[in-house]
Every structure is written in structure tokens, then in C-alpha cells.
Amino acid sequence: MVHCPECETTLDDADDIEFVETDSSIGFIKASKRFYTANCAACGRTIGSGVAGAKGNGGAGAV
Numbered sequence: 001m002v003h004c005p006e007c008e009t010t011l012d013d014a015d016d017i018e019f020v021e022t023d024s025s026i027g028f029i030k031a032s033k034r035f036y037t038a039n040c041a042a043c044g045r046t047i048g049s050g051v052a053g054a055k056g057n058g059g060a061g062a063v
Ligand SMILES: [Zn+2]
Pocket: 004, 005, 006, 007, 008, 009, 040, 041, 042, 043, 044, 045
């Protein structure tokens, strides 16, 4: 079980975590990959992040 370090919300459900696809316009990310951040749904704090390849592995295994 994961707790948000910011607001201490318990993040035990996918609904408690917000996966945000970061736009490639940031610059250091190649177009062939998609970068995700996992944010607390309550306060928006970034909990984790990951990169999902073009093969489509779901992108949800980063937390
Ligand atoms: Zn939070």
C-alpha cells in the first residue's frame, strides 16, 4: 500500500492515482516513447514516473 508523501492519502486503487502523459514538447523525450507521471489524485503530487514504449505495455507499471 502506498501513501502520498504530500497529503498522506492512501493510494491503494488505480483511481487514486492519476497517470499523466507528458507531452514530448519537453524536448528530451523521443517521439517513439511516451513518458508518464503518476500523480496523487488528491493533491497532484508526482508519485512516480515511467516510460512506455511504442509497443504498448499499458504504461501503468511504473509505481
Ligand atoms: Zn496527495
